[in-house]
Amino acid sequence: MRKWISISCPLAITFILISFGFKNKPVLVPDSLKVNKPTLVSFPQNETFDAKFLLTPPYVGSSYIGFKEALAFKESRGRYGIINSLGYLGKYQFGASTLELVGIYNVDRFLSNPELQEEAFMTNIARNKWILRKDIERFSGIKIGNSNVTESGIIAAAHLAGPGNVKKYLRSYGAYDVFDDYGTNIGRYMKLFSGYDISNIKPKRNARILK
Template structure:
């Protein structure tokens, strides 16, 4: 009987000893960890000033000129340098032969197999169109025409599709003319889709040609 009593006493003492090593769990607030407020649990970075993490000097990369080029290339050819469509437009940006001649390219086979030349050609044509449409850019940029917010990049994209003359006719009609390419794509759609990109680095040049 004594042994049995001693056994139970020993167990009780051991449990009491182990229990004394634990404290009730409680959440505490620190500078980096909060337990109050609407969100209950929240974390702070080393600085509690959120503005310290907002670098306003870094632009949205998706609107860089390189992104602009790739967006147009994807729409034109899915980015294929050697593509020639049923109307004879060729390359990653689907140039017509007359446009290529205007920027100094006459060896069309070389053009089709020269990615670097195609990239330069796109920039040269943008420079020419920017010069040709300088008045329209100055007059309409930032305005809304026929439900479209007009931007320089949108104007240049529309000119790439249908030529500078088509863009001028679009504005003269106050956006009422639906000018389209051979596949039915309207310059309105390009003006809207490719608006807001960074094209200020393109210098307007009436005589822009490709220099390699």
């Protein structure tokens, strides 16, 4: 009996480790969150805006302003009028399908209106906070991989890969990860944007811009 146990235990451990390894394969952002065809816009042509819309670079600390400006710099170098090579839009690089979730259907208007882009970002945070509220409470403060999980890291990762994928990442303790088309993954965003205070944005079910 002891001989059988001494043989079977190492085999069982090896099987578990191999299974974990298969779960760790890169997963791409799902098609529902991706831009799969060119985004047709007539604006902007040269990324110029009225002076009244230009924002003075803020103090980049650990507040909500620091969080949004750090994420915007990572996404677009903070440029409101940019469309990247995959068709993502604006300062925070939204896909058209995500904009529709927060109530924006006119991408021309979105690109030409910095105030609307800021409101869309804030609204999407409120929406994602609601979806991820239980996971934020459960996982904040623990360590996954080489980073501490925080609310701001979770929300930044949801901006990258969607709240559903962030749930899977957290509940698998990092075994399920998602990579975007440029090779950035949930774990990277979780670490890069950890430790910001975004408590001023409250969770809101089905948050939308109603105008």
